[in-house]
Amino acid sequence: MKIIIGADHGGLLLKDKITQHLKDKGYDVEDVGTYSAMSCDYPMIAKELTTRVLDDSANLGILVCGTGIGMSIYANKVKGIRASHCTDTYSARLTRQHNDSNVLCLGERITGMGLALDIVDEWLSASFEGGRHQRRVDMINELDEVK
Ligand code: RB5
Numbered sequence: 457m458k459i460i461i462g463a464d465h466g467g468l469l470l471k472d473k474i475t476q477h478l479k480d481k482g483y484d485v486e487d488v489g490t491y492s493a494m495s496c497d498y499p500m501i502a503k504e505l506t507t508r509v510l511d512d513s514a515n516l517g518i519l520v521c522g523t524g525i526g527m528s529i530y531a532n533k534v535k536g537i538r539a540s541h542c543t544d545t546y547s548a549r550l551t552r553q554h555n556d557s558n559v560l561c562l563g564e565r566i567t568g569m570g571l572a573l574d575i576v577d578e579w580l581s582a583s584f585e586g587g588r589h590q591r592r593v594d595m596i597n598e599l600d601e602v603k
Pocket residue numbers: 464465466467498521522523524525526527
């Protein structure tokens with residue numbers, strides 16, 4: 457499994473903290489930027505990250521911006537992406553188990569560093585349960601065919 461991580465300027469510090477945290481735990485992490493505090497456009501980062509997540513079905517993505525909302529709005533418009541904006545560990549676990557979430561969105565200006573790292577850990581350690589949840593995820597995937 458590879459973790460792709462990205463942030464705009466509003467999520468830079470949390471992105472770097474999560475990246476170090478995951479590397480310390482032995483995860484293979486690819487950082488798609490941003491790399492400085494200079495203002496940038498979160499859709500550009502979300503575009504790059506979602507493309508790389510979709511390169512391999514084993515990949516997972518973490519997007520950070522000021523609120524986590526802009527990133528999640530963009531990511532959920534990309535076919536094959538199920539992005540979850542989380543501010544608590546329960547949602548982080550359930551969105552992997554039930555929604556087969558493949559992108560986690562966090563807000564650096566909303567969620568403190570300690571809780572954010574717990575959310576990341578919970579999200580990564582949970583796995584999709586399939587069964588009735590697969591049927592529901594399939595119904596979401598069918599939306600991609602409706603234009
Ligand atoms: C940047 O100021 C901010 O708009 C962005 O980080 C994010 O919160 C957007 O949803």
